[in-house]
Amino acid sequence: MRPYDPDSLHIYDTTLRDGTQQEGLSLSVGDKLTVARHLDDLGVGFIEGGWPGSNPKDAEFFDRARSELSLHTAQLAAFGATRRAGRVAADDPQVAALREAGTSVVCLVAKSDLRHVERALRTDAAENLAMIRDTVAHLHAEGKRVFLDAEHFFDGYLAHPDYALAVVRTAAEAGAEVVVLCDTNGGMLPGRIGTVVSDVLAATGARLGIHCHDDADCAVANSLIAVEAGVTHVQGTANGYGERCGNANLFSIIAGLETKLGQAVLPPGRLGELVRVAHAIDEVTNSVPDPHRPYVGTSAFAHKAGLHASAVKIDPDMYQHIDPAVVGNDMRMLVSELAGRATLELKGREIGLDLSDERDALGRILEIIKSREAAGFAYEGAEASFELLLRDEVSGRQRFYTLESWRVIVEQRPGGEVVSEATVKLTSHGSRHVATAEGNGPVNALDRALRLALEKSYPGLADLELVDYKVRILDGRQGTGAVTRVLVGTGDGRSRWDTIGVDENIIAASWSALEDAVTFGLRRQGERPDPAAH
Ligand SMILES: CC(=O)SCCNC(=O)CCNC(=O)[C@H](O)C(C)(C)COP(=O)(O)OP(=O)(O)OC[C@H]1O[C@@H](n2cnc3c(N)ncnc32)[C@H](O)[C@@H]1OP(=O)(O)O
Ligand SMILES: CC(=O)C(=O)O
Numbered sequence: 001m002r003p004y005d006p007d008s009l010h011i012y013d014t015t016l017r018d019g020t021q022q023e024g025l026s027l028s029v030g031d032k033l034t035v036a037r038h039l040d041d042l043g044v045g046f047i048e049g050g051w052p053g054s055n056p057k058d059a060e061f062f063d064r065a066r067s068e069l070s071l072h073t074a075q076l077a078a079f080g081a082t083r084r085a086g087r088v089a090a091d092d093p094q095v096a097a098l099r100e101a102g103t104s105v106v107c108l109v110a111k112s113d114l115r116h117v118e119r120a121l122r123t124d125a126a127e128n129l130a131m132i133r134d135t136v137a138h139l140h141a142e143g144k145r146v147f148l149d150a151e152h153f154f155d156g157y158l159a160h161p162d163y164a165l166a167v168v169r170t171a172a173e174a175g176a177e178v179v180v181l182c183d184t185n186g187g188m189l190p191g192r193i194g195t196v197v198s199d200v201l202a203a204t205g206a207r208l209g210i211h212c213h214d215d216a217d218c219a220v221a222n223s224l225i226a227v228e229a230g231v232t233h234v235q236g237t238a239n240g241y242g243e244r245c246g247n248a249n250l251f252s253i254i255a256g257l258e259t260k261l262g263q264a265v266l267p268p269g270r271l272g273e274l275v276r277v278a279h280a281i282d283e284v285t286n287s288v289p290d291p292h293r294p295y296v297g298t299s300a301f302a303h304k305a306g307l308h309a310s311a312v313k314i315d316p317d318m319y320q321h322i323d324p325a326v327v328g329n330d331m332r333m334l335v336s337e338l339a340g341r342a343t344l345e346l347k348g349r350e351i352g353l354d355l356s357d358e359r360d361a362l363g364r365i366l367e368i369i370k371s372r373e374a375a376g377f378a379y380e381g382a383e384a385s386f387e388l389l390l391r392d393e394v395s396g397r398q399r400f401y402t403l404e405s406w407r408v409i410v411e412q413r414p415g416g417e418v419v420s421e422a423t424v425k426l427t428s429h430g431s432r433h434v435a436t437a438e439g440n441g442p443v444n445a446l447d448r449a450l451r452l453a454l455e456k457s458y459p460g461l462a463d464l465e466l467v468d469y470k471v472r473i474l475d476g477r478q479g480t481g482a483v484t485r486v487l488v489g490t491g492d493g494r495s496r497w498d499t500i501g502v503d504e505n506i507i508a509a510s511w512s513a514l515e516d517a518v519t520f521g522l523r524r525q526g527e528r529p530d531p532a533a534h
Helices: 029-043 056-068 095-100 116-118 126-143 153-159 161-174 192-202 219-229 250-259 271-285 306-316 343-349 359-374 383-395 440-455 459-463 504-524
Strands: 010-012 047-051 075-081 107-109 145-151 176-183 208-211 233-236 403-411 419-428 432-440 465-474 482-490 496-503
Touching: 010 250, 010 440, 029 047, 029 056, 029 271, 047 056, 047 107, 056 075, 075 095, 095 107, 095 126, 107 126, 107 161, 116 126, 126 145, 126 161, 145 161, 153 161, 153 176, 153 192, 161 176, 161 192, 176 192, 176 219, 176 233, 192 208, 192 219, 208 219, 219 233, 219 250, 233 250, 250 271, 250 383, 306 343, 343 359, 343 383, 359 383, 383 496, 383 504, 403 440, 403 504, 419 440, 432 440, 440 459, 440 465, 459 504, 465 496, 465 504, 482 504, 496 504
Parallel strands: 010 047, 010 233, 047 075, 075 107, 107 145, 145 176, 176 208, 208 233
Antiparallel strands: 403 419, 419 432, 465 482, 482 496
C-alpha cells in the first residue's frame, strides 16, 4: 500500500457545487456546512464549497465558513469561471468574488473544446486562451492555489487535439497547479479516457486531474483508469450526486483506490467511516440511501442465493470482493425462497443461534419458508417473523396468550369523522381478557386492543410502538383471489423490528403481522411465556 500523502494524490470533493446541480437537491447554508464537516471527518483533501459569485447562498456559505467551519483535514475551495470575454480579470465581478471568498484554493472552469468557445462563449480561440491565462495569472498572483477545470476536455481533444493541449499548457504556464480534464457530458468510456490522459500527460507534462460525469454509467471506472494513466487529482461527489445522471461517486473512487489500487488516500483509520459518512450525508440532503450502492449500500454485502451462502459459510471472500468491515459495512444473509440450509445457518449465527447440528430442523424451516413465499410471504423484509419461525422450530414454540377472537368495526360518526373500534379476546396466564380500543384506522385499533388485552400480564408492552405499515396487493395465484401482504415495523425507542402477514383479507394479514410484532417484542423483553398458551 502506498502511504497516505494528500499532496501527491488530491481527493477533491465537489458535492457542495456540482452535487447540488442534481435535480431535486437543494441545500441550505447550514446543510452545506454540515456536509462539509462530514467530508472533513472522512478526510478528503479538498471541499469545493460552491460558486461565490453566482448566488447569495453560496456567497453566505463562504462568509459563514470563515467563522463556523474549522476543517482539520480538508481545504476549502471556491469555484467560478474565467473572466468574461473582452474584460480585465482583476475587474471581473465573478473573479473578484473568487478572490474575496476567503479560500486559499480556487477552481476555475474554462472552455477547452473549440466548439464551445465559438458557439457557447461566442468568442475566438485566442481570446479564450487569454481569458484562461489572465484569470489564472491574476488569482495566482493574489496568492491562491489555482486548479482549472477544463470543461468538455475529452470531446474537445478528440475534435481539436492541438487546441485542447494549448488550453492545458496555457493554464499550467500561467500558474495553475492542476489542470482537470473534465468529461462534462459523461459520455466517455474507460479505454478512451486512459489513452487521452496518457497522451496529454506525455505532451504537456502538466499536473492533471479528472472530473467525470456518469451519463454512460462509467464515471467511477473512468476516474480510476485516469489515475492509473497518471492523473494525481480526482474530483467526485458524495454518493455520486450531480447534474443529470450524477458525478463520479467519490466514495467508490476512494474505496477503489484504497482497496484495489493500493493507494491510501484518506488519513489512517478513516476508510471504516465510509458507510457512516455516506448515510449521514444522504440524511442531510434528504436522499433515500440507495441500498445497492457499491461499498456503502445496505445490500452491498447482502447474500440472498443459497449457493452463495453455502460458499460464504466456508469463506466470505468467495462471494465478496472486499471485507465489508474495511469500509464500515456488514455482511448480511437474506432469507427468501432462494435460500438454502447454509443461509439459515448463517442467519442463525447473526442472531446468536448455533444451528450447525440442526440439519433436519433447517430442512423443515426451509420447506415452510419456500411454501409460504410461494403464497405471498417475503421474509427478506420481515426478519423478526423469520426469527420467530426459526426459534419456534429449533427451540419449541413460545406463546404468551391464547387468542379467542378479534373483531373490528369502522364507523362514520355524525359530522363525518371515521373511527375504527377493535375488540380482542384472549387468555393469558389463566386470565381471560376482553379489550376494546379505538384507533384512527382498523390496524391502529387492533394494535391498541391487543396490547390493552395483554397489559396486565405484560406491562412492558406499553413501550412498543407501531412505526411503519406497508401493504402490497399481490396478483391472484392459481385461480384464487388476490392476496394482501402486510409489513409492520415496530419499535421500542432503541431498536426496530419488522414482521409480516399474508391473507386474502387485509385486516387478517395485518393481524398476523401485529401478533408477530408483539410476540417478538415480548421475547426481546425476556418476558415469561404462558405455558398453557397455544
Ligand atoms: C460544467 C459545469 O457544471 S460548470 C458549473 C455550472 N454551474 C452553474 O451554471 C451554476 C451557477 N450559475 C449561475 O448562477 C449563472 O449561470 C451565472 C451567475 C454564473 C451566470 O449567469 P448570467 O450572467 O445570467 O449568464 P448565463 O447563465 O445566462 O450564461 C452564462 C454566461 O457565462 C459565459 N461563460 C460560460 N462559461 C464561461 C467560462 N468558462 N468563462 C467565462 N465565461 C463563461 C457564457 O458565455 C455566458 O455569457 P453571456 O452572458 O455573455 O451569454
Ligand atoms: C466543471 C464541471 O463541472 C464539468 O465540466 O462537468
